[in-house]
Amino acid sequence: MTLGMASFACEDALLKFLSQSIPTGELLLVLGFAGMILFGAWVARSSEGLRLRDLLHRGVMLRNFCEAVCSVSFVTALAIGDLSTASAILQALPLLMTLGAALFLGEPVGWRRWLSIMLGFAGVLMIVRPGTDAFQPGSILALIAVLALAVRDLVTRRLPASIGSGTLTASAFGAIGIAGLVLLILDAQRLVAPRPVEGVMMAASLCFGLAGYITMVIATRIGEIGAIAPFRYSRLVFAIILGVVIFAERPDLWTLAGAGLIASAGGYAMWREARLRRRRKSDPAGSLIRPG
Known part of the structure; x- marks a missing residue:
């Protein structure tokens, strides 16, 4: 899981670096369709x-x-x-998943996880800080991204088991490529011929993304969910390190504190959910289970 999160952080860093010279639409177009072809094959x-x-x-x-x-x-x-800011906001996904499952799927959530959700959202506000000089417009886009991810994962829970995860992933890459094409058209972005070094970086970004996905799947298959889930937050650590070293970012105390609060709350929510899942398996009748 840690290796997978490091791969995703490296992918994000490469995308940020490439976005300085290549239009966002072109990046999504090339990487999306390349991922669709490779993973689909x-x-x-x-x-x-x-x-x-x-x-x-x-x-x-x-x-x-x-x-x-x-x-x-x-x-x-x-x-x-900033890479560190966007990555920190992205870590609120497990909390949004818990909230969405409670509101839309009718899953029981006890006071402990409700408290973790509120603390996690407080951490997001500490990072975004709307109305202050520290506010970054990119934070709103990162929030939109994590909301879209939460809806995606909630929808995935409702899909028939007959639809394979490999097909879903390949089609998701294709959707990213289509999104890039639409963005190029709507924003009137001109295609830029990548330099050789940029071509290598785009290929490396795709490899890191595929490696992150594969290692994460392996981790969830061979490890106990409650034990490995908190290690998803190692992605934030790698992102902060890469942001500082490569992009000279300097996250302030509020950002670091908010990121820590999100990671702690989300890690607890995942651990608690995994623990309740184990208890339900040991007590199928549910007579001893209270939502937590």
Whole structure:
């Protein structure tokens, strides 16, 4: 899980660096369609296979739309704001997932996790600080990205089990490529021929993204969820280090404190949910389980 989060942080850093000379739409167009082709070819050769008719499912289309919104928002946030700030806001995803599951899926959430949600949102406000000199417009885009991710993951929970995760991932890459094309057209962005070094960096960014996804899947399959889930927040540590070393970012005390609060609250929410899941398995009747 830690290796996967380091890979995602490196992907974000490369995207931020590339966005200084290559239009955001072009980045999404190239990386999205390249990822779709590479990952789709791998899925097609696997036992799962590609079932293109699954892409017409309304839930899959909504999921891909959310993926497109997230990619445009987050990469733009990286381009105009700090890597550490955008990454810190992104860590609120588990809290939004818990909130969404309670409000829209009817899952029981006790006072402990409600408290962690409120503390996590307080951490987000500490980072964003609307109405102050520290406010960054990129923070709003990062918030839009994490909201889109939360809707995407909630929709994923409702998809039929017959729709394979490989097909979903390949189609998500395709949605990112389409989003890049739309952004190029709407924003009248001109295509830029990447220099050789930029081409290498784009390929490296794609490799880091695929490596992050694969290692995260492996981690969730071989490890206990409650034990490995908090290590998702190592991505924030790597992002802060890369932001400081590569982009000379200097997160202030409020940003660091807010990031720590989000990580603590989100880590607790994930640990608590995993613990309750284990207890439900040991007590199928649910007579001893209280939401926490």
